[in-house]
Structure formats: structure tokens, C-alpha cells
Amino acid sequence: MSLIVQKFGGSSVADADGIRRVARRIVETRNRGHDVVVVVSAMGDTTDELLDLANEVTRRPPARELDMLLTAGERISMALLAMAVSGMGAPAQSFTGSQAGMVTDGAHGAARLVEVNPQRVRESLDEGNIAIIAGFQGVHRQTKDITTLGRGGSDTTAVALAAALQADVCEIYSDVDGVFTADPRIAPRARKLEQVSSEEMLELAANGAKILHLRCVEYARRFGVKLHVRSSFTQNEGTWVIPSPEDAATSPKEIPLEQPLISGIAHDRTQVKVTVVGVPDKPGIAARIFRLLAEAKVNVDMIVQNVSTGDDPRTDLSFTVDECQGELAVSLLRAAEEKIGYAGLDYDDEVGKLSLVGAGMKSNPGVTFTFFEALAAANINIDMISTSEVRISVITAADRLDEAVRVVHTAFGLDAEQEATVYAGTGR
Ligand code: ASP
Ligand code: MG
Numbered sequence: 001m002s003l004i005v006q007k008f009g010g011s012s013v014a015d016a017d018g019i020r021r022v023a024r025r026i027v028e029t030r031n032r033g034h035d036v037v038v039v040v041s042a043m044g045d046t047t048d049e050l051l052d053l054a055n056e057v058t059r060r061p062p063a064r065e066l067d068m069l070l071t072a073g074e075r076i077s078m079a080l081l082a083m084a085v086s087g088m089g090a091p092a093q094s095f096t097g098s099q100a101g102m103v104t105d106g107a108h109g110a111a112r113l114v115e116v117n118p119q120r121v122r123e124s125l126d127e128g129n130i131a132i133i134a135g136f137q138g139v140h141r142q143t144k145d146i147t148t149l150g151r152g153g154s155d156t157t158a159v160a161l162a163a164a165l166q167a168d169v170c171e172i173y174s175d176v177d178g179v180f181t182a183d184p185r186i187a188p189r190a191r192k193l194e195q196v197s198s199e200e201m202l203e204l205a206a207n208g209a210k211i212l213h214l215r216c217v218e219y220a221r222r223f224g225v226k227l228h229v230r231s232s233f234t235q236n237e238g239t240w241v242i243p244s245p246e247d248a249a250t251s252p253k254e255i256p257l258e259q260p261l262i263s264g265i266a267h268d269r270t271q272v273k274v275t276v277v278g279v280p281d282k283p284g285i286a287a288r289i290f291r292l293l294a295e296a297k298v299n300v301d302m303i304v305q306n307v308s309t310g311d312d313p314r315t316d317l318s319f320t321v322d323e324c325q326g327e328l329a330v331s332l333l334r335a336a337e338e339k340i341g342y343a344g345l346d347y348d349d350e351v352g353k354l355s356l357v358g359a360g361m362k363s364n365p366g367v368t369f370t371f372f373e374a375l376a377a378a379n380i381n382i383d384m385i386s387t388s389e390v391r392i393s394v395i396t397a398a399d400r401l402d403e404a405v406r407v408v409h410t411a412f413g414l415d416a417e418q419e420a421t422v423y424a425g426t427g428r
Pocket of ligand 1 (some may be wrong): 010041042047048073135136150151152153155156372
């Protein structure tokens with residue numbers, strides 16, 4: 001008998017039918033002789049609707065109250081799911097994050113787990129119950145105030161519980177069959193990956209793939225939790241995210257002899273590009289600019305500096321930041337105009353980022369060439385470039401991003417024979 005943690009996202013429990021469908025699945029797993037712990041998100045778009053309501057009653061909802069409000073979404077789905085499961089003859093008990101021992105720091109809206117102590121969950125399992133836990137929430141260790149882990153945080157709840165309970169697997173259910181070589185909504189010929197290393201999954205998640213929350217992948221990697229990403233709408237085998245080569249041998253899949261060259265393509269539309277024009281090209285200037293941004297906790301992603309020539313060398317320096325920090329970056333630079341001594345500022349929010357990820361890149365020259373050639377053949381201009389050991393990212397014009405994803409997908413031979421099925425929802 002094994003212990004399985006199953007996490008169901010909002011689109012899987014969007015209405016009563018969805019809740020009953022998920023309940024059947026849980027009961028089936030249980031009937032196969034497993035202990036089952038379930039983590040559930042709020043129904044459908046509940047979290048967004050609650051956020052809208054909060055913003056209607058006041059312009060600045062206090063963070064503590066916002067967390068209190070948002071966690072109500074998961075309380076609704078956990079109780080309904082427990083009722084549905086009980087109605088099918090399997091004993092079930094629901095627990096809030098606090099009851100399940102999800103202890104956090106005090107950062108409302110983006111709390112970090114500091115301790116996971118699922119004593120009551122363990123007891124409930126031992127009594128023969130299916131334990132159903134509200135995702136995305138915890139309790140502040142000192143104040144005992146209710147906290148949330150940040151949007152999409154239910155994945156992290158599931159992985160943290162799987163680690164603490166030493167579960168055999170953490171199944172993350174959503175509305176697609178697994179992790180795809182690209183977003184099937186953009187590249188219909190995207191293929192489902194049978195497995196992906198957590199190193200690659202981290203790069204995909206960090207660069208816009210929404211299938212898994214970045215923090216949950218980090219957590220799973222650190223604690224060696226095996227993730228199985230699959231659809232709640234079918235019985236199909238999904239994608240296994242393998243924490244390390246040693247663990248691969250224990251997964252149902254054979255460990256591959258060679259890493260595939262490319263695992264997938266992620267895209268991101270949430271970046272903006274800021275260009276500081278005519279910056280004096282002398283030591284210390286870049287440091288001055290980025291100190292300014294760092295002090296204000298602006299997270300800079302890509303950076304490009306052009307070459308300069310002449311007697312009074314000046315250069316253009318471009319960087320990208322998340323769109324929610326774009327205005328802040330610009331206002332900081334404006335305020336420091338004299339100190340830095342630049343000639344102008346340029347702001348571009350019509351950019352997109354494409355990232356090609358694959359562990360096989362490390363040992364295969366020519367990937368960059370194929371990548372750039374595919375974009376060139378489609379007449380897509382590359383604005384900025386950055387790389388890591390297993391990733392190459394480029395910035396393109398926003399309106400060319402979808403096409404860029406498709407041509408690069410084709411160029412690396414990733415296209416499937418058939419189009420991928422998308423069951424419901426918006427990608428989470
Ligand atoms: N309901 C929360 C959200 O929409 C948490 C989650 O879905 O994981 O962000
Ligand atoms: Mg959600």
C-alpha cells in the first residue's frame with residue numbers, strides 16, 4: 001500500500017459535476033488500496049472573483065483581510081469535495097491549511113512555509129479517512145493569522161505535504177495531459193513529455209510555462225518528491241518530473257540513455273523592456289543603474305549593452321523586468337537622470353520572451369544556430385538573448401511570439417503527428 005497525494009486545480013473542480021468527477025477519481029485511487037491525501041484549489045475563477053470583490057469595497061484591502069478572504073475559496077471546495085467523496089461511500093475529512101500544519105512566515109499574499117507538521121492529516125489517514133486539504137494557505141507561526149502562499153500556491157501545498165508525509169508520489173492534476181513541448185494553445189502540434197528532469201522543469205516554469213508553480217518544482221527537487229503531472233479529465237499517463245538521476249530508476253519509466261536534446265519551449269508575455277539611451281560607457285555606470293533597481297527590489301531578467309565607439313563613448317543599455325515593475329523602474333531612472341547622465345529612456349511593453357530548454361544542450365553544439373536560423377527564416381527579429389547551461393532565451397516583438405514558438409518547435413523536430421487535446425480552463 002502506498003501513499004498518494006493528489007492535487008486538483010480550480011478548473012478540475014469548477015462546478016458540482018467537476019467536483020463529483022474528481023471525487024470518483026479519488027475514490028477509485030482509494031479502492032485500489034492506496035492511502036490518499038488530496039489538496040484542492042478554489043473552484044474555477046473563485047480566487048479572481050474574490051479579489052475583484054475586495055477591490056470593489058475598498059481601494060487598498062489590508063493584506064491580512066485579503067488572505068482571510070481568499071482562503072475562503074479553498075474552504076468551499078475542500079468541504080464540497082469531502083461531501084462528494086463521503087456520498088460515494090468513502091470516509092473523508094477536510095482540513096484547512098492551518099489544521100493541516102502548514103506553518104508560514106508572516107508575508108501575507110506571498111508567505112513562505114517554515115514548518116510542515118501534518119499530524120492531524122496522519123491521524124485522519126490512520127483512522128481510515130481520505131484527507132482533503134485546502135491548498136494555498138497556511139498560518140503565521142507567531143501571530144496565528146491566516147496566510148496565503150501566493151497565486152497558484154496549491155501546488156506547493158501538495159508537494160510540501162507529500163514531502164512531510166513521505167508520499168510515494170505527488171500527482172498534480174490539471175486540464176491538460178501533462179507537460180508539453182510548448183503550450184498546446186499556441187503550438188497545436190506540441191507533444192506531451194513522458195518525463196522531464198526537475199532541472200529542465202525549473203527553467204520551463206521560471207520562463208513562463210504555467211503548468212507548474214516554480215516554487216513547487218524547487219520544493220520537489222529539494223526534497224526528492226516525484227511529481228506526476230496529469231489530466232483529471234482522462235486516465236492517461238501524464239509527465240513525470242524526475243528530481244535526480246538516482247530517482248529516475250524508481251519511476252515507472254526507464255532511465256533514458258541519452259538526454260533528449262530539447263525538452264520544450266516556454267513563452268512569457270509578462271516582461272517589458274526598458275532601454276537607457278546614450279549612457280556614458282565608463283566603469284561604474286552599469287553598477288549605478290542596477291544598484292538603483294536592486295535597492296527598490298526590481299527584479300531584472302535580461303540585459304543587453306551595445307558596443308560604443310568614438311571619443312566620448314556612449315552606449316544603449318536595455319533590460320527587461322516583469323510588467324508590474326516596469327513603471328517603477330522607469331520612475332527610478334528618471335529620478336536619477338542627472339546622476340547617471342544618459343540621453344533618453346525608452347519603454348517597450350510590446351515584447352515577448354521565448355525560451356528553449358533542454359539538458360542535451362550542454363553537450364550539443366549547433367542548437368543556437370538552428371534556433372536563430374528558424375527565427376530568421378520566418379523573418380522574426382531577435383531583440384535580446386540570454387542563456388544558461390540548459391536554456392536559450394530571446395526577446396521578440398510581442399505580436400511575433402506565437403509564430404516564433406511554432407517555427408522553433410518545428411525546427412527542432414518536436415511536432416507531433418496529431419494535434420494535442422486541451423480539455424478545459426485557461427492553462428492552470
Ligand atoms: N486558488 C489559488 C489561485 O487561484 C491557488 C491555486 O489555484 O493554486 O491562485
Ligand atoms: Mg486557481
